[in-house]
Amino acid sequence: MKTLINLLIISLFTVQCNAQMIKKPKNMKLVPMGTFTKNSKEVKIDAFWMSDEVTNSEYRAFLESLKENPNDSIRIFNLKKIAEGINPRDAQTYYRYGDILEGTNSNEVLDDDEGFDNYLYSKKYDNYPVVGVSFENATLYCAWKTKEQNKIQKAKGLAYVPEFRIPTEAEWEWAALGGKHESEIIYTPELGKVNSRAKNKYGLHHLNSNVSEWVFNETEDGKRVIKGSSWKKEMTIFERIEKPKSYRDYATGFRVVMTYLGK
DSSP: OHHHHHHHHHHHHHHHHTOOOOSOOTTEEEEOOEEEEETTEEEEEOOEEEEEEOBHHHHHHHHHHHHHOTTOEEEEEOHHHHHTTOOGGGSEEEEEHHHHHTTSOOGGGSSGGGTOTTTTTOGGGTTSBOOSOOHHHHHHHHHHHHHHHHHHHHHTTOOOOOOEEOOOHHHHHHHHHTTSOGGGOOOOOOOOOTTSSOOOTTSOOOTTSSSEEEEEEEOTTSOEEEESOOSSOOOOTTOOEEEOTTOOOTTEEOEEEEEOOOO
């Protein structure tokens, strides 16, 4: 089931949106295909594009769009239903922007008590990772970002691009390893700008520091998975935290990926 759902992530929106290869998505790095060993098993990864952590500034643009266009909407596909054979048209839900806004980030999760005054909205923290974001929030952000990018594609007479999405656990682990052994990756217990530390082999920053990050995987009891160390807690690359999809805290954010359709 997991393998089928992962394949659907790659293929569904290519078919639905007539997606085309784009040379380089803005502010994303190419993570090449490869293999790594986990729990004595070989894990194979296809190439994909990955961003650094989504920033406060980027997330505010999402919130402003929701606020300015309350009656607009985005759609989310239920991949479990599609994997079970349900027609994609019957496995999608539309979310009204005005309704989404009511359940988005709360600035209260990281404020004066933690030494960060007005963290989400202060220009001082524009290039810091957004926190206080649930799995649901992150998923809706990805859908919104895809829609906005495809508005640009349409205006230029270009085909739609693959969806922006949250990385799978395996994709996150492969990118976080960055060609190194897990023991070689250094943990830094600080919260800083998304590109404030040395980049790894793929040109990405903070894949096991700064903030922990949501990934796509779902547990048998319906929880979602959080990966990586944060400024508050050290974790190994292969450790995971399992939380309800509505969970939020001041040390968890996310980054986005896009399937690579090149040769």
